[in-house]
Amino acid sequence: MEKNNFIDYIRIFCRSGHGGAGSRHFMRNKLTSKGGPDGGDGGGGGHIILRGNKQLWTLLHLRYYKNVLAENGESGSKNNRTGHTGADIILEVPLGTIARDEETGKIEAEILEDGQEFIWLHGGRGGLGNSHFATPTNQAPDYAQPGEPGTEGWKILELKVLADVGLVGFPNAGKSTLLSVITAAKPKIANYAFTTLVPQLGMVEYRDGKSFCVADLPGIIEGAAEGKGLGHRFLRHIERNAALLFLIPADSPNHKQEFEILVNELEQYNPELLQKDFLIAISKSDMLDEELRQAITKDLPSNIPHVFISSITNQGLVELKDKLWQILNKPVSS
Template sequence: MTEGNFVDYVKIHAESGNGGKGSAHLHREKYVAKGGPDGGDGGRGGHVIIRGNENLWTLVSFKFKKHFRAGHGEHGGKQRSTGADGEDIYVDVPLGTVIKSTDSQETLFEITEHGQEKMLVEGGMGGRGNWHFKTSTNQTPRYAQPGIPGQEIDVTLELKVLADVGLVGFPNAGKSTLLSVITSAKPKIADYEFTTLKPNLGIVQHRDFQSFVMADIPGIIEGAAEGKGLGHYFLRHIERNATLLFLIPADSKDISKEYDILIDELRRYNPELLDKEKLVVISKSDMLDKELMDEMREELDKEFDDVPYMFISSVAQQGITELKDRLWAMLNDNKVLEK
């Protein structure tokens, strides 16, 4: 999937169908001069329904189609025949899509399961035919109900990436490189900041044919929670991740301070993010000799007394298997190995 095809925020307009009119027909046939009312009911208007589809990854299809209109119900006929219902419209979205009212920004519902269906706009009811209104004092009603008009709504679709592990770190921390090594994903990699402008997903193959999904989120900068850099554009994707992997390069000037900044940005955006399981990974550790790594461990043991950490090198393939094992244990609520 190319970066340009990753679309995670769109606005659409949806209209349900009008209900059909009830019929005011009076029964007529040979030898039956006054057969009484036999007008049928109108059919209901079509609904607009949002449906989850696990085969979709982005909202790119909505770049080209933003208006959805369901069919109108048909009018009632003679002999109490009911008009056909209007055609329902199904709008398929990827799992993890949040549907909000464009006007009020209120969250209407979320789609998280394949095949899950939620009514976006309900079709208008069909009108009742005149036979419903026949009474002892009104034997031949010559009126029927009109159908109820359909509704329309403007909604915003926001995709929050559904992944088991979210990669969190500053720009150029090596997140894309790690994703390319640990999965079969092919993200854009270059030696400058903000190489990644869209979230990338990859499937991590673990032991015994087991797997989990990892997401490379565009790099955080200080002030991201207030919209600096890529701002809320990427932070909302972290909300769906079960485990957060904080990637900090070994050549960072202050690993502890960098971690604190990342934590503070998540806290300011949504304090609930801090309740997720966390793992700190020191990348580019192939640049460290054993003596320097031991010194860093002494410092990190003091700084990260309540958060597990480990050293890896994506380029040198060091610690990758151990990283997979630790993440799998965290995702499956097993006891994580001691540091």
């Protein structure tokens, strides 16, 4: 269920509506045998619109939308009647969704707020009727504009999870356990690699009713930047996190090397990720004595803050929340 229900990448064919043609009509009734032009304008084609919805956390509901075709505008008619505008199609997407063109790879929209709307593909404009082209020297124009065609193409919707803090670590580093303790999230926990197959979000309640969002992301393995393991499907979600919490278990054979491998995979994927704020948490620290803690501290980078925690005994979790809150709310340097 977990694997099937989280969809963060959709490829769909989209076409906005064609504009309706303007009318070539002349007034004719029992009182007027040769009246002037009265052809109405064509209606505009329907747009394809993206709308942010904070209640959604996956693109699952769009999984079977292989073709998204907006309605065409109607042609104009006599008596200067404008044709009906084609109905728009509104695609509701979770916050953090990026829309791009498949052919060019260009990012065309980024949905970050609830209710935010973006006209992804504009419908074609309706053509003008012949009444617009009457002049003193041409009082009976026998032509009108055709409607403009809509826009079409293969498009990509890609979800990057929005969270304040991303948990980064090898499989079985204790990320899911930590998330289950400091938030109300209930991720799957087991003693084998890649228990977490999709991002899990949880809200951490802080002091005085304040809170921040943490994402448990599928574990990195060496070579993830080249697509090994869960590869890019995991790494794309890190781009949205304001801070990264590196979880390294106390029983790791080499804490410094493990941290360097994690950082290297981030750099290989996107060097800009190294500009984020880092915090190292040594998990499973209930098995350490003071001498071992000092030895691990000497092994860690001196320029990156760290904290010793245990999700089982709740050791260091208050300090962890404090440090994360300070990182997320530090003054922005001008």
